[in-house]
Each structure stands twice: as C-alpha cells, then as structure tokens.
Amino acid sequence: MPDSNRSKQSKEREVDKGRRNFLFLLPFGIFAGLAATITTAAFRYLRPAKPIHDEKWNDIAPIAELKGDKPVMRSIVVEHQAGWASTLEEHFVYVLPNKGNEVLSSMCPHEGCNVAWRSDTNQFFCPCHDSYFSLDGERLSGPARRGLDPLPTREQNGVLQVKYQSYVNNTEERIVR
Amino acid sequence: MNEEADKNLLDQQKRNWVSRWTTLGDIERTLIDKPSSGFEAWARTTAGVVVMLLSLQIITGLLLGFYYVPSTESAHTTVEYIEKVVPAGSWIRSLHHYGSMWLTLWLVLHLAQMFWRATYRRRPVAWIASVLLLALILASGVTGYSLPWDARAFFGTRVTEGIAGGLPLVGSAVREWILGGPEISPITLGRFFAVHVMVVPILILLVLAARLFVFRERALVSEAEERRLEVWMHRQVFRNAISAAVVFILLAIYSWKYFAPLGPAADTAAPGYLPRPGAQFLWLFQMLKYLPGRAASVVAVALPGLILLGLILLPFLNAKPIKRLIPHPRRTVGVVIFSFSFLLFTVLTILAYWKDATDPIVGAQLRRQQAEEVAFRSAPFTPLRARTSESVIDEQSDAKDSGKQADNASKNDNQGNGNTAVSNVNASSNMQTNVLTGGPPESYIINCSACHGTRGQGVQKFPKLIGVGSKPRRSVEDIIALLNDPKAYGLEAPMRSYADKLTEDEKREIAEWVASLKSK
Incomplete structure (x- = not known):
C-alpha cells in the first residue's frame, strides 16, 4: 500500500515536472519564433548587393595618335553604382602602341595601388611595395603575384575604346571582380 | 531516505543552473510582484508586450542604421533606397514606424495597469522607470519623425521648432539650440539623428539598467513563499510570451499591409503642404488649433510635462501634510491625472481624425499629398548622382574647349548612351597634355601621382594635395622632411618614406610644386 502510494506520488510529480518544463520551454519557443522571423528579414535585408558595373566603352584616343614604343597613360572615368549612390571614379590605363594597342590597367595586382611608368629603366613600377613589371606588363620582381591586367578593347570609327574591369588582387590567376 | 534527500538537493542544484551561472534569478526576483491570477494576471502582460516592442524598435532601428545616412543630401535617398530596393526594407521600416506608435500606446496601457494595481505603492522604482520610459519614447518619436527628410519630416521639424520658439523667455534660445542655428539646416538633421539613435537609446538602457540591476525592490518573504x-x-513569463507573440503578429501583419509613409524629398514639397504628426501626437496637434499663438507653445510643452511629472511624483505624494488635505492623495491624484489625460487624448485624437475627414479643403489637400506619396512610391528608385569633388570632370567642363566636350556628348548620344555626358570627357587628348607638360615634375609623376593624382587631386581614397601648402606644418621644408619621415608628421602607411628613393633635388622640386597647388 505505501509502495503504490509512493509510485503514484512520484508519477504525479513526474507529470507535474513535465508540465513545468513545458511551461518553461514554451515561452522560449515563442521567443525563438519571433527571433527567427526578424532574423530571416534581417538576413535578406543585409545580404550584400551586387554593384552595377559600368558596361560602357570608354574612348581612349584616335588610333592614329597612338605611336611610339613607350606606354601612353590615359585616364578614364567610370561610373559605379552601388547602393543608393552612383559615383564616378577616375582610373588610369596604359596603352601599349607597339603591342597592338593593348591596354593595361594601372592597378597593381598586388594591393591595388596605381603603377607608374619609369622611362629611365623602361619598367612599370608600383610605388607602394616596389613591384616591377616589364614594358608589356609581365611581372619582373616584387610582391605582386601576376603581371598587370589587360583590359578588353575595341576599335570604333578609328578610336580605341576600352571597357573598365577590375580583378581580385593578390591572386595568381585573374578573377573578375 | 537520506539518499533521496541528497538526490533532491542534487536535482535542485541542477535545476538552479541558471541562477548559479547568471543573475537572471535575481532579475526574476526583482520583477516578482504580488502574484495574481485570471484577468489581472493577463492584464499584467502589458509588461511583456512593452519589452517585445522595445526590443523590436532597437532591432529594426539598428537595421535601418545600416543604410541610413544622416545628411540633408543623402537622408531621403537612403530611406527611399531602403523602401524600394533593399529586400524586406519597407517591412522593417514600417515595423519601426508603426512600432513606435504601438509602443507609446502599450506603455500608456502598462502604466494604467500598474496604477490600477497600485504598483506605485509597492514598487516605486518600477513605476518611475515606466514613466521615464514613456517620456523617452515620446522624445524618440519627435526626433525620429524628422529623419526621412521628406516634406512630412521637414514640416514636422518646423512645427517642433515653432513650438519651442514660442516659449516665453527661453523660446528663441531653445529654438536655436534645437536647430543648431537660426534655421533648419544640415546641423538640425544631425542633432535629431544623434538624439534619436544615441542619446535616447542610451538613456533608455540606463533606465532599464537602474530598474533591473541597481535598485532592489524585493519584498522580504519566507523561502517557501x-x-x-x-x-x-514561470507561469507569468508564459502568459507574457503569449501576449507579446499575439501583439507581434498583429503588428507584423499591419506593417506588411501598410507602408510607413514616405513622400518626395523635402525640397520638392509644394507650397500649402499640410503636415500631420504621428498618431501619438495627434491630440497635441489638435489642441494647438484651439489655442492662440504663444499659449499654444506653453501648453504643448507644459501639459505633457506636467502629466509626466505628476506621474513620476505619484509615489511620493503620501506625505503627512498632503494626507491632511486629501484623504488618499496618491489614488486621488492618479485618478485625476489618468481620467483627465484619457479624456483629453481620446476626444482630441478623434476630433483630429474627424476634422481631417470632414473639412473639404483640408481633405482635398491631404488626398493630393496622399496621391503624391503613392506616385512617389511607385516611381523607380533614382540613385544619388554624386559628383567626384576634385575629379577631372568639373575642371574639364570649365576648360577652354567646351566645344570639344559638346562634340563628345553628342557622339555618345549617337551611340545610345544617355548618361555618358560626363564619362567620356577624358577621351579628349587635351587632358593628357595638361597633365604631362603643364604641371608636376617627372619625379612626382613617377613616385606620387599613382596615389595623389597627376594634378594632386587625389585618387579614390588617397588624399588630395591641392591646398595642402596652406595647412600648418606644410611649408616646402616641411614637405621635404615629411617625404623623409612621414611618421614624424603623423602620416601612416601606405604613405611611405622616400628618404632614399628620391634625390635631394627631386624632393625639393616635388615639395615646391606641391606647395604651389592652390584650390580654385
């Protein structure tokens, strides 16, 4: 008799405990639900936006003007639209008249500084971390892991045009950004 | 028997894991008040709803902060971007907008509920904290209303300014302190922004911290009790969670169905614009219609101030001298304040809606504004066209050969590029000659132009040098010394030392040229 009574009591206690656990857990479940709703919205809200690249061809110069065996520096202004603002950025490019007017981006493939042309040594040189590149953009020395990046070009009505493109820096292969 | 007792103790310890490792147990005990059941227990869940709405305001506010820019040029565009482009942006902003009104309402209900249970007697700190919270939420509502910088926000700011300016003696000073000057300006927006996102939230957190962690309002009870x-x-937490969830779902659906209002930018507002405040201030707005000029200012500031002050002082009103005058001073004063405010709020709020709905002229104007907002909302997002400040474009367009530029522009049009008037200008070769012959020494071009631009205009994030000569410690000699040791001049990487990369002559010619650069 006392035994059965005891088991009954413990059973009741167990039921009671289950009930208490449920009462304790349900609010957490509700809070988790609210938090999940907001988190989902926040995730979508904060997800990185794809910037809109300027797919435009920029005039560089009339082909007839591009002569000589030294690179010719030009600047192009590219429109970047990211988020709520569109900004204009000036980028420098080098035209290589004796290499079929190939156009190189002046952005150093190492950390993105702008390289300069040194006429005394006939090399491109990055003033930030001393990477050197040959006349046709090949990597010679320094921390850069690849040569200067060529940009897509075309000829339109006798004018050389270029499309601006940036690549992921500090990699051996060229990955379009 | 003994074993079982040990086991029980162990169980208890296990169960008290939370109180052993956190202060949640203490907080729980701070929050415990006289237990109640039935309707009263459910009425007390206003607390949970307020906590939920407050957290929601903080979370949605933080999210809005990721895109919002508090400047008169960008504020409206960034809000428009949140509304039209960012996924879930319009829902989040709507939650924040209507959430602030719901929070005000629920805080008032919470206070009423606490008053009904005479909480001010047993828990004066809890009572005062709730009143302060209401005051802060109202302040947040006033300042937040100005931030989208559309016509509604602009004229809302103007009304705030007008009310402050009409105060006796201090009026003009208060007005100028609020605006940061004699007129509404970018400074004003900055102030409202700082108060809304920094000052008020910090004060709210301080009030909550004081309520939960500083003051001890525990009734001394036996362990069994x-x-x-x-x-x-635990049961009460469960009830609170249910109430909070229900209110959240209602608010979520409401915010899904109704956008937070956003009209065209402030500077495009047509004359005759009729501003309307948020729902929580409609009563005040309506009251101002019946009061002459300066009296309106005094009442608009004094009335809410007195109501809040009266509520804050309520717990202290049982001093003997007051008791001799009124039998139950706290109950009596409280009932007077609550019934007076309740009557005032409801009657005036209803009047405000009713007047707007029935006055034909006002109604027509409000409908026009509504239509404007609808049209604005359905128009596609237009990004801010930022001009690169010192970039080539401006100077180029000033340049002598505007004819050439026009040529370029028309050529671009022929190619079907509508918006390229600015972008192809550089193709003209005159710039090249300017750059290479007109200006800097060869050594500058090689070593410095990569970052500072061929004319010292700066490139992307790298600083411009134009005008640098007029700054302190930037004489020619200084610039030479700086090239040798940039760190000594407070400059950091990527600016490097050119001590052994340039000859002394080169340093001097660069320094002289840089010092000569003047902004137009």
Whole structure:
C-alpha cells in the first residue's frame, strides 16, 4: 500500500515536472519564433548587393595618335553604382602602341595601388611595395603575384575604346571582380 | 531516505543552473510582484508586450542604421533606397514606424495597469522607470519623425521648432539650440539623428539598467513563499510570451499591409503642404488649433510635462501634510491625472481624425499629398548622382574647349548612351597634355601621382594635395622632411618614406610644386 502510494506520488510529480518544463520551454519557443522571423528579414535585408558595373566603352584616343614604343597613360572615368549612390571614379590605363594597342590597367595586382611608368629603366613600377613589371606588363620582381591586367578593347570609327574591369588582387590567376 | 534527500538537493542544484551561472534569478526576483491570477494576471502582460516592442524598435532601428545616412543630401535617398530596393526594407521600416506608435500606446496601457494595481505603492522604482520610459519614447518619436527628410519630416521639424520658439523667455534660445542655428539646416538633421539613435537609446538602457540591476525592490518573504512565487513567475513569463507573440503578429501583419509613409524629398514639397504628426501626437496637434499663438507653445510643452511629472511624483505624494488635505492623495491624484489625460487624448485624437475627414479643403489637400506619396512610391528608385569633388570632370567642363566636350556628348548620344555626358570627357587628348607638360615634375609623376593624382587631386581614397601648402606644418621644408619621415608628421602607411628613393633635388622640386597647388 505505501509502495503504490509512493509510485503514484512520484508519477504525479513526474507529470507535474513535465508540465513545468513545458511551461518553461514554451515561452522560449515563442521567443525563438519571433527571433527567427526578424532574423530571416534581417538576413535578406543585409545580404550584400551586387554593384552595377559600368558596361560602357570608354574612348581612349584616335588610333592614329597612338605611336611610339613607350606606354601612353590615359585616364578614364567610370561610373559605379552601388547602393543608393552612383559615383564616378577616375582610373588610369596604359596603352601599349607597339603591342597592338593593348591596354593595361594601372592597378597593381598586388594591393591595388596605381603603377607608374619609369622611362629611365623602361619598367612599370608600383610605388607602394616596389613591384616591377616589364614594358608589356609581365611581372619582373616584387610582391605582386601576376603581371598587370589587360583590359578588353575595341576599335570604333578609328578610336580605341576600352571597357573598365577590375580583378581580385593578390591572386595568381585573374578573377573578375 | 537520506539518499533521496541528497538526490533532491542534487536535482535542485541542477535545476538552479541558471541562477548559479547568471543573475537572471535575481532579475526574476526583482520583477516578482504580488502574484495574481485570471484577468489581472493577463492584464499584467502589458509588461511583456512593452519589452517585445522595445526590443523590436532597437532591432529594426539598428537595421535601418545600416543604410541610413544622416545628411540633408543623402537622408531621403537612403530611406527611399531602403523602401524600394533593399529586400524586406519597407517591412522593417514600417515595423519601426508603426512600432513606435504601438509602443507609446502599450506603455500608456502598462502604466494604467500598474496604477490600477497600485504598483506605485509597492514598487516605486518600477513605476518611475515606466514613466521615464514613456517620456523617452515620446522624445524618440519627435526626433525620429524628422529623419526621412521628406516634406512630412521637414514640416514636422518646423512645427517642433515653432513650438519651442514660442516659449516665453527661453523660446528663441531653445529654438536655436534645437536647430543648431537660426534655421533648419544640415546641423538640425544631425542633432535629431544623434538624439534619436544615441542619446535616447542610451538613456533608455540606463533606465532599464537602474530598474533591473541597481535598485532592489524585493519584498522580504519566507523561502517557501519564494518557491511559490517562482512557480507563479514561470507561469507569468508564459502568459507574457503569449501576449507579446499575439501583439507581434498583429503588428507584423499591419506593417506588411501598410507602408510607413514616405513622400518626395523635402525640397520638392509644394507650397500649402499640410503636415500631420504621428498618431501619438495627434491630440497635441489638435489642441494647438484651439489655442492662440504663444499659449499654444506653453501648453504643448507644459501639459505633457506636467502629466509626466505628476506621474513620476505619484509615489511620493503620501506625505503627512498632503494626507491632511486629501484623504488618499496618491489614488486621488492618479485618478485625476489618468481620467483627465484619457479624456483629453481620446476626444482630441478623434476630433483630429474627424476634422481631417470632414473639412473639404483640408481633405482635398491631404488626398493630393496622399496621391503624391503613392506616385512617389511607385516611381523607380533614382540613385544619388554624386559628383567626384576634385575629379577631372568639373575642371574639364570649365576648360577652354567646351566645344570639344559638346562634340563628345553628342557622339555618345549617337551611340545610345544617355548618361555618358560626363564619362567620356577624358577621351579628349587635351587632358593628357595638361597633365604631362603643364604641371608636376617627372619625379612626382613617377613616385606620387599613382596615389595623389597627376594634378594632386587625389585618387579614390588617397588624399588630395591641392591646398595642402596652406595647412600648418606644410611649408616646402616641411614637405621635404615629411617625404623623409612621414611618421614624424603623423602620416601612416601606405604613405611611405622616400628618404632614399628620391634625390635631394627631386624632393625639393616635388615639395615646391606641391606647395604651389592652390584650390580654385
């Protein structure tokens, strides 16, 4: 008799405990639900936006003007639209008249500084971390892991045009950004 | 028998894991008040709803902060971007907008509920904290209303300014302190922004911290009683969660269905614009219609101030001298304040809606504004066209050969590029000659132009040098010394030392040229 009574009591206690656990857990479940709703919205809200690249061809110069065996520096202004603002950025490019007017981006493939042309040594040189590149953009020395990046070009009505493109820096292969 | 007792103790310890490792147990005990059941217990869940709405305001506010820019040029565009482009942006902003009104309402209900249970007697700190919270939420509503910088926001700011300016003696000073000058300006927006996102939230957190961690409002009870209270408390947390969830779902659906209002930018507002405040201030707005000029300012500031002050002082009103005058001073004063405010709020709010709905002229104007907002909302997002400040474009367009530029522009049009008037200008070769012959020494071009631009205009994030000569410690000699040791001049990488990369002559010619650069 006392035994059965005891088991009954413990059973009741167990039921009671289950009930208490449920009462304790349900609010957490509700809070988790609210938090999940907001988190989902926040995730979508904060997800990185794809910037809109300027797919435009920029005039560089009339082909007839591009002569000589030294690179010719030009600047192009590219429109970047990211988020709520569109900004204009000036980028420098080098035209290589004796290499079929190939156009190189002046952005150093190492950390993105702008390289300069040194006429005394006939090399491109990055003033930030001393990477050197040959006349046709090949990597010679320094921390850069690849040569200067060529940009897509075309000829339109006798004018050389270029499309601006940036690549992921500090990699051996060229990955379009 | 003994074993079982040990096991029980162990169980208890296991169960008290939370109280052993956190202060949640203490907070729980701070929050425990006289237990109640039935309707009263459910009425007390206003607390949970307020906590939920407050957290929601903080979370949605933080999210809005990721895109919002508090400048008169960008504020409206960034809000428009949140509304039209960012996924879930319009829902989040709507939650924040209507959430602030719901929070005000629920805080008032919470206070009423606390008053009904005479909480001010047993828990004066809890009572005062709730009143302060209401005051801060109202302040947040006033300042937040100005931030989208559309016509509604602009004229809302103007009304705030007008009310402040009409105060006797201090009026003009208060007005100028609020605006940061004699007129509404970018400074004003900055101030409202700082108060809305920094000052008020910090004060709210301070009030909550004081309520939960600083003051101790625990009734001394026996251990057995405390156990009983804890069990009740768990049930109460459950009830609060249910209420909070229901209100959240209602608000979520409401915000899904109704956008937070956003009209065209402030500077495009047509004359005759009729501003309307948020719902929580409609009563005040309506009251101002019946009061002459300066009296309106005084009443608009004094009335809410007195109501809040009266509520804050309520717990202290049982001093003997007051008791001799009124039998139950706290109850009586409280009933007077609550019934007076309730009557005032409801009657004036209803009047405000009713007047707007029935006045034909006002109604027509409000409908026009509504239509404007609808049209604005359905128009596609137009990004801010930022001009690169010192970039080539401006100077180029000033340049002598505007004819050439026009040529370029028309050529671009022929190619079907509508918006390229600015972008192809550089193709003209005159710039090249300017750059290479007109200006800097060869050594500058090689070593410095990569970052500072061929004319010292700066490139992307790298600083411009134009005008640098007029700054302190930037004489020619200084610039030479700086090239040798940039760190000594407070400059950091990527600016490097050119001590052994340039000859002394080169350093001097660069320094002289840089010092000569003047902004136009």
